[in-house]
Amino acid sequence: MDYDDSATAQELRDRAREFMDEVVLPKERANAAGSVSQETIDELREQAREYDVYAPQISEEHGGMGIALRDVLPLFEEAGRSLLGAPAMRVDAPDEGNMHTLELVGTAAQKEEWLDPLVAGEIRSGFAMTEPAPGGGSDPKMLRTTAEKEDGEWVIDGHKWWTTQGSAADVLLVMARTDEEAHPYAGCSIILVPTDAEGVEIVRDIPHLGQDLMPESHAEIRFDGVCVPEENLLGEENEGFTVAQQRLGPARLTHCMRFSGMADRALDVAKAYMNEREAFGSSLADKQAQRFAIAEAETRLHAARTMVRDAATKLDAGDEARVEVSMSKVFAANVAQETIDLAIQCCGGAGISRDLPLADFYDAVRAFRIVDGADEVHKRTIARAVFEDTDSAEIEAVPRFDG
Template identity: 60%
Template sequence: MEYHDSEKAKEVAGRVEAFMDEVVIPREREALETGEPITMDEIHDFWEMAKERDLFAPQVPEEYGGQGLGFRDMLPSFEQVGRSLVGALSIRANAPQEGNMHTLEFAGTEDQKEEWLRPLVQGEISSAFAMTEPKVGAGSDPKMLQSTAVKDGDEWVINAHKWWTSDGLNADFYLVMVRTDLEAHPYEGTSIILVPRDADGVEVVRNVPHLGGHGITEREGGHAEVKFENVRVPVENTIGEENEGFRIAQLRLGGGRLTHCMRYSGMAERSLDIAKAYLAEREAFGTTLEEKQALRHRIADAETRLHAARCMVRHAARELDDSDARIEVAMAKMYTANVVTDIIDLSLQACGGNGIGKDLPIAYFYESVRPFRIVDGADEVHRRSIARWAFEDIDESEIETTLDFDEDLRIDALRE
């Protein structure tokens, strides 16, 4: 399909596709066959090869070691990395690192960028975004945020209980969403504060067991439960303006939802490719499976819906250039999440026993894709926003800002 991406976007995506096909996916296949995980040394080798091919960190400005692609131009590359279980990680475009890099780049001070962004881009350190809270805390309704930070002189004193903090096990620092003005509405009194892992009072409680996770890499960052008890950090660790945390998070999330959509679109595309190859070879009841009309029609529907999802994402990305495009992003995210889930389910079914077996990546994709209808905003949250727009005929700027059930949960098809 021709999506009228820019020549730069298509050229880079073509090189990313070649890198996946020539280097990353063959190593992934080997890891799946042998059960021997890909080591961090090998990941570092991928990074060096990506740098040699001018593919490393495509979403980051060149001054910090990336390729400096604009948002719309990097989307096709994100789709290509989504075809591999370790694709995003192999070029340093994996979540939550990618989103945290973006947050520091547009909201951080120059000192914060030098101390944290530059080494983060290069893979010298790791990060996590701590927003979601257990039980009565923030989830689909972010107004329920319980975490607080109180000023004591030139320091913040932070008390917070977070979970589903992706890469929280390995993070060297956390971007923590906390209420900093308890008298104000949470949307107007919340800040994002950078907390080093080694600060007194930071406790990584556990890795939260979850659906997905394939163990294909030597070190997986998990989705941690983390407590911050009377943690003191300088006020200068505030990311952006004080009490502007929700605005910053929304800027992060709008683009992040679309990059997720593209990664999962790539995963769905590869699943379909595997299924079609299998159907062309497998014979049953007198013909190959690809000649069975029921399967042909289901594949046709899958291709059509995937095309529609790709168009929606690109349209929302264009709208982001001029506005926050909340409704366009909500529609694209909710629709794409359901489409890719259905396509991977179909691909697994089409491959039968081979689909549920883990010689192929589809079973891993199947485990990884289901949470996408919850993370980055549950289906119900996005439908609520879309319905308010549809029925009340109000301006998009009046629609209540909604964050994620779990913004940070980056299932390991992305982080691996």
């Protein structure tokens, strides 16, 4: 398909595909029976630098390649073809989104202390926003964690969970109420909190549905009188939701492309299996029902890729593109899940084994319909925009029927 990608985007995609085929996929197959170590990820990152595909979304000043979001999308899709691809190319969540945020609104000192080592892969980070009930979940206005200024410091108290990579993180981007009198959207801030600060308690890693190949954790964390300097404020005071929106828009699109790549790889695996496997007198690839199902999946993946590119183009142009991002996120998440489910079904017993990557893909993709905004949240955003545009005069054209 021709997606009107620039020459830069196409060249980057080709290098990423070569890196995936020659380095990452063989490493994935060699580790199919178990988890991959951090040492292996570090080795892959060194090789990504050799292929010139390392941290393309970050400016050269901070250790990346300085490529615009729209041009880096095809690389994200290539990275998604294996669970090892994104961490190898340093386009992995949550660090990718946190690096973007630090680069966007961080001070020079914050970038030196946190961004540069994050890009280099020397430290890790977490984004601590979601809270257990009755705190903020899908409705962030319910946020209860607070941060108050005292003697040149922020004093933070609160309870978070589902902080991805939180137990392994060196620094957390913590969303907290900094003006109790204001509406939450106008009274919250993001504060950088080192995990070794006194009062930070990593309660546990939450047991969860997820893949086995790449170790992943989602932490429950308590903040009990945690003190950090005032200069750890990230962005403007009381503008935390504005900053979070700037983070989440691009992060949602990069998620979409990574999972599109995963779904595309799942189809490749399924098609290869179907060509080889015979049943009832012919190969599975000759069965019309499965051929039609594969055709439908290919069509929907094409639509997802197109939607994401449209949204990214608007973001690069300075548009908030909230509706386009929400449409992309909810559509791509469902298409990826359905496609990977289809691939497993096409492969039968082999599909649910760990001999193929499909079982790990299936475990990983289900969370995509919840992380970075559940389906329902994005549909609410889309519906609100649709109904705000409704012209009440149009109801005059609606026929009325009296029974």
